[in-house]
Amino acid sequence: MEEKNTNYIVGRNPVLELFKTEEQIDKLYVLKGETKGSIIKIINQAKERNIIIQYVEREKLDYLSNGLAHQGVVAVVTGYKYSEISEILDYAKEKGEDPFIVILDCIEDTHNLGAIIRTAECAGVHGVIIPKRRAATVNETVIKTSAGAALYMRIAKVTNISATIDELKKHGLWIYGADTTGENLYYQSNLRGSVGLVIGAEGKGISRLVKEKCDGLVKIPIKGNIESLNASAASAVLIYEVERQRNESKG
Template sequence: MKLSKIFGLHAVQSALQYSPNKITQAWIDGQRQDQRLVRALDELEALGIRPEKTDRKRLDRFAEGGQHQGIVIEVELPGELSESALKDAVQNLDSPALFLVLDQVQDPHNLGACLRTADATGVHGVIVTKDNAAGITPTVCKVASGAAETVPVYQVTNLARTLRWLKDQGIWVFGAAGDTAQSAYRSDFTVPMALVVGAEGKGLRRLTQEACDMLVALPMRGSVESLNLSVATGVLLYEVLRQRMKG
């Protein structure tokens, strides 16, 4: 069991909404009485958790300098799932596959933002690499705002091999790459598919690109060369959703 501390009213409310059974302890600033904090306190007590009143300095230590807004909770973090769990999930899908694959994405803020968008667009799971990549951390959970508890995250050792296996299951693999002429808006995303996005500033690795069926790009009309990873992922996933809703 992986325990960690989450802080801040928004993150605590997300935990109360999406994974209340994962909360094990809580601490609050005994000097604060604002309405949102009192509401969180009531919800915790309704779960049978009596928050410990403490001082701000202790909460500062728990939050390691972050903005805790007078509340810190300890939660059991969701864990990454295995390759065998991924295979089981693929073989038991009851709708056209949609997976998001992150190739050595290391920034936990980007992972958290991608999880949030993945939840919103109906992604069946997010696949991440075991090495040189962010896993599920308190920062990821905070940014994901509950999506870390609702979207399965599968951790794989050899990404190129996993992509080849997905193709063997009838899943098309689309890689996001800025240097291709194929527009994402002229691609068919209604097929069972996995969208592969590369690491911050690096893009897809060569072996990952070679394992893709097709590389797609977003049109860029301005002076910047690329979008932030999580922003580009969001645009692409919503294009997938648009096409599927239209169909």
Template sequence: MAQQEWLYGQHAISAVLSKEPERVLEIMAAKGRNDDRMNALITLARKNGISVQFCHRKTLDDKSKGEQHQGVMARAKPARVLNENDLDIILEKQNNPFFLVLDGVTDPHNLGACLRNADAAGVHAVIVPKDNSASITPVVRKVAVGAAETVPLIQVTNLSRTLKQLQHSGVWIIGTAGEATQLIYDTQLNGSIALVMGAEGKGMRRLTRETCDELVRLPMAGSVSSLNVSVASGIFLFEIVRQRT
């Protein structure tokens, strides 16, 4: 694991400063930025004894390698990677757990957007396989606009085995597939639920699909056969929220 990483984007850095300020080693801010959000971020950093260095925007452009940094970057210690043990703790704490499972989503922008959806929907954790999946990176944190710090991302060694363990804990596994006969709106979705979304263009892997208790789909009226995984996950998640509440 890398000893340090660069974070960028005001939302992402503010979230880390609020949740885990001990991780942040240094802030680099663009000269001339004097808006309220930037000032609040710098004040928070200084309250935690973190050095703030002001520099030219080109320095930030070069360090962020073309990603939108919003005039601020942070050098930080990497976050701890969460695993099956952390999932067990969440299951013990939650009476009515709600999970989003991403089977092979490799695009960091999609992962960041899914984390943002999960945060908005009140998901207790996002579960991904350790291999062949995007993980938390500066790009993911930036797209997630703070949700990467509020929603646990659990990386598991064997996804189908983890889904079976969730089933043994009373969690109903809802898989999504374009060829499913059951519509999401005709499905009972209250109680303990894990929503499984497949990879971009490929869908769920065979073992994942076979482990699901139920397969559902969205009604697609136009010529487009599928939606982006982050868009689809938002629709599915909020139908579950509607029914759970």
């Protein structure tokens, strides 16, 4: 596992989800005088785990949350731990399932990244792969936007997406890219078995080298005036189509 720098987990629900994980929580900042609703549950759980609780003014929380809605609580964690690709594949094997991995080609918007991770976690995706450079990484905004799903999802950060695709192919995965030039509509494509689904950057799509590595390109029909869906919306459509086909094949 690779450690990321300290993160601030912002908001009541993300902090409650954080308590369900094995993540090391260094400190909890709570708004002075805040004693209503789920904040009591958060404080009690922090005390049970011997977590340092510091009661602070709203200005402190506003600063730590960097503009996000903190709802009176911010947790400080040691750092997000990224997974290895082998860990993602091992997880699928442990579940007795064909691997299903979402590969993000330079998604730069943290809100899109968080939304994609949330969908992937809900749909049972085994892991998400992101590049180390020129792309959003997991931070407090991503964790907040994902509603805490990033704390459960196995996320690998790699140097080269193209080389990673070659590695996944050696493990038997078929790689499909989402692209407006795709030869087949997504629901007419066979997305069963071991699958890697590539989603490109907002407004740019999948890079040429990565596109050439794909076994096939699939497209979502667009009937309006806008040329394409944003990355998180397209991901949701395609992830659940893969899940639908996987469920059908089980039946």
